[in-house]
Amino acid sequence: MDGKQECEQKMKQAYSEQEHRRDILDRFLDMAASMTRSCGRKLGSALRMCTPRGMQMRGFQTYSLPELSYDYGALEPYISGEIMELHHSKHHKTYITNFNTALEKLHDAKDPQSIVSLQSALNFNGGGHINHTIFWKNLAPKSLGGGEGPQGPLASAISTQYGSLEKLIAKMNSVGAAVQGSGWVWLGLNKELKHLLVETTANQDPLVNKGLVPLLGIDVWEHAYYLQYKNVRPDYLKNIWNVVNWKDVSQRVVWCLVMLASRSTSSLSSTLIGAKGISGVIIVIIVIFPR
Ligand SMILES: [Fe+2]
Secondary structure: OOHHHHHHHHHHHHHHHHOOOOOHHHHHHHHHHOOOOOHHHHHHHHHOOOOOEEEEEOOEEEEOOOOOOOOHHHHOOOOOHHHHHHHHHHHHHHHHHHHHHHHHHHHHOOOHHHHHOOHHHHHHHHHHHHHHHHHHHHEOOHHHOOOOOOOHHHHHHHHHHHOOHHHHHHHHHHHHHOOOOOEEEEEEEEOOOOEEEEEEEEOOOOHHHHOOEEEEEEEOOHHHOHHHHOOOHHHHHHHHHHHEOHHHHHHHHHHHHHHHHHOOHHHHHHHHOOOOOOOHHHHHHHHHOOO
């Protein structure tokens, strides 16, 4: 077996290992692919698989609040339990409630004007649901690896593109602190160019609106930090890195690349192995999930 065949085999093995996982990134890629469709259809398609679904009512899908994999107080002292409880059980839940309401109106809409008028509510509340679902998974208590930096090729890719993890963090902190009003700072993946990007989105716009795959999102709305940090957003940004779940970030890279590969199996090797100018990110799939 030559090197190319070995790589292909490893890719297929990794894909097999991953294919039954809940694949959030694939859902977001689906969403990106559907961006040219109508707003309601686009968000509905993206979110139908985003998180635990609620009941299917009257022929349309509704959504429910996903449970956290850790206690509200587990991220202390970096993010207080009070913030986490309010953020998750009130703010995120409200986005879901309003999104479900908008979906119901979309279902009942009889004319184009009524449909178009729902675009803002769908984007804001559907985006809020998407963004927060990522955010909770991007975080982890220290006891579960929160704050432990990325390993292997993802670490190498960050080092190659930003100089070091510390420099990437400094950039995201700077960009995040400068977000005017409410929004998010992201580490995203350009799936065509296969490189990382720091980007921001306003309000609850999802990152896929900018054509990027979300890897790590930090909520810089005041509701994410004000009770603990008051108006000092930079302190919140400085501390949140103590509970960032880099394993989750790495998995999102892998899922993205695996899904891209699975859609073009005939060009698997040329897409993921043979492409020119690809950084260490591209071989994450092989190295992070060795057989
Ligand atoms: Fe939030």
